[in-house]
Amino acid sequence: MHTVTLEALAFIFLPSRVLLPSTAGPRAAAAAAMEAGASSGTGSFPAEDGEIWVPVLSDPLDGGSNSPTQAEIEVYSAYLDYDAMDFQAVLEGPQDEHDIEKLFGGARSPTYIKEANLTHEIECEFYSPTSDHGMIQTLAPASPETKEIRGRRRSAPATALPEKEEAPVTMALGGGGEEDKKRKGGGKGHPLPCHRRSMRLALAATPLEEGACATFIVDLLDYMPKSGWRHRSRVRSARKRGIWSLNTEQTFLLPNHLGDMSSTCKGKKCGHRKNNDHWTYEEMKKLVDALYISGVGNWTKLKHENFSRSVRTSMNLKDKWRNLKKAYTGNAKKRILPTLDKDCVEKIQKLASKMKLHL
DNA sequence: ATTAGGG
DNA sequence: CCCTAAT
Structure with a gap:
């Protein structure tokens, strides 16, 4: 990793x-x-x-x-x-x-x-x-x-x-x-x-x-x-x-409160981003693969089953999927695309089109 | 408590 | 990532 x-x-x-x-x-x-x-x-x-x-x-x-x-x-x-x-x-x-x-x-x-x-x-x-x-x-x-x-x-x-x-x-x-x-x-x-x-x-x-x-x-x-x-x-x-x-x-x-932001900064008062980390290739691939298998949605379940120890929350997963879908869907303009391999991209597009059908 | 979507 | 409406 x-x-x-x-x-x-x-x-x-x-x-x-x-x-x-x-x-x-x-x-x-x-x-x-x-x-x-x-x-x-x-x-x-x-x-x-x-x-x-x-x-x-x-x-x-x-x-x-x-x-x-x-x-x-x-x-x-x-x-x-x-x-x-x-x-x-x-x-x-x-x-x-x-x-x-x-x-x-x-x-x-x-x-x-x-x-x-x-x-x-x-x-x-x-x-x-x-x-x-x-x-x-x-x-x-x-x-x-x-x-x-x-x-x-x-x-x-x-x-x-x-x-x-x-x-x-x-x-x-x-x-x-x-x-x-x-x-x-x-x-x-x-x-x-x-x-x-x-x-x-x-x-x-x-x-x-x-x-x-x-x-x-x-x-x-x-x-x-x-x-x-x-x-x-x-x-x-x-x-x-x-x-x-x-x-x-x-x-x-390391003081206890270090890393324990859950109690400090949970509310929206603390308008900071909680996670500025860029998604890694592995994470994206993992996400796509998981979605390809179990389908898009059920983010909470997905989180627990595939990202239990990750910092990514179920909402993060959902948002990431949406972004990936957007990135690899439609006109392939000059966008900054995550460097995913062909297989992964294919899965994303398949998933995306599959979802379209169900609309 | 979760999710879908817009911001 | 946050927020909110809807479920």
């Missing part, structure tokens, strides 16, 4: 020692998750292509609760083809260049890897069976070299960007402090229930730097009032100026 990313990003690596605590490994986590019914997979690992499971430490702030938490992570890469073992290897973490090349050099040339500024964009969906706390704990080591950092929250409260350079990550992440308090108000530290939340993160690391270890970086793009690329550019440039660079060895936690 890969997607073309237009923005060049830094290569980031996962600090296995933190993400993979003593007891559990990816497989264990996967097994546990499946047992818990969190996955609709058939028992294979990963449940779906490009999907990996990693254990997430329980929230230390959660009144001592040690409830297990899992994070479902889908990995997208514009450059690499992985298989399950690769993922596991990544998680268990080679930490030097040699290993990286060994891991990723198969399909692509190591040189390419090095020069490509690979981006690992991961989609995380946190499930907290009991505590509702989904937290990833990791080290945020000094990594001034961390060039471009990116990860994207699904959505966030519109908060001004912190102005301080070197602002501790935790502070940056806690940008919406007021909101946070409100939501937790009176709850004795217990957050509002949220069994599932998702967020997009990017792993950034400088594996080639000595002493450098992976860092988990949350992109603060979405803290900005979003309205177009200008804002994004501003953020990007701010990032270039080092505003978001991590500069301490502190351990930081």
Whole structure:
């Protein structure tokens, strides 16, 4: 599962020692998750292509609760083809260049890897069976070299960007402090229930730097009032100026509210787009294939059966179909068409004409 | 609660 | 993606 990313990003690596605590490994986590019914997979690992499971430490702030938490992570890469073992290897973490090349050099040339500024964009969906706390704990080591950092929250409260350079990550992440308090108000530290939340993160690391270890970086793009690329550019440039660079060895936690926009920004008050992600070829193909089999409509069912772990909502699916249909129907003008293969396009057109008949 | 359609 | 009317 890969997607073309237009923005060049830094290569980031996962600090296995933190993400993979003593007891559990990816497989264990996967097994546990499946047992818990969190996955609709058939028992294979990963449940779906490009999907990996990693254990997430329980929230230390959660009144001592040690409830297990899992994070479902889908990995997208514009450059690499992985298989399950690769993922596991990544998680268990080679930490030097040699290993990286060994891991990723198969399909692509190591040189390419090095020069490509690979981006690992991961989609995380946190499930907290009991505590509702989904937290990833990791080290945020000094990594001034961390060039471009990116990860994207699904959505966030519109908060001004912190102005301080070197602002501790935790502070940056806690940008919406007021909101946070409100939501937790009176709850004795217990957050509002949220069994599932998702967020997009990017792993950034400088594996080639000595002493450098992976860092988990949350992109603060979405803290900005979003309205177009200008804002994004501003953020990007701010990032270039080092505003978001991590500069301490502190351990930081991804705050609970991160990625939990469901409670923050559900209403229409928050007029931000919730999902600016472009559909990938795989997604479109998957959608078309599914529609071709089960027919157009029943979006909710479609969502649950074919896109259960995707960020796409049933409405997203519906809208996407409509757009695809529009794109490949009628006069083939100079439109910006998604690059779908012939087979896929054919299905779209067949479906479209079939629907016409039924009108 | 979902869906179809327009915006 | 959002919103709304209709179901």
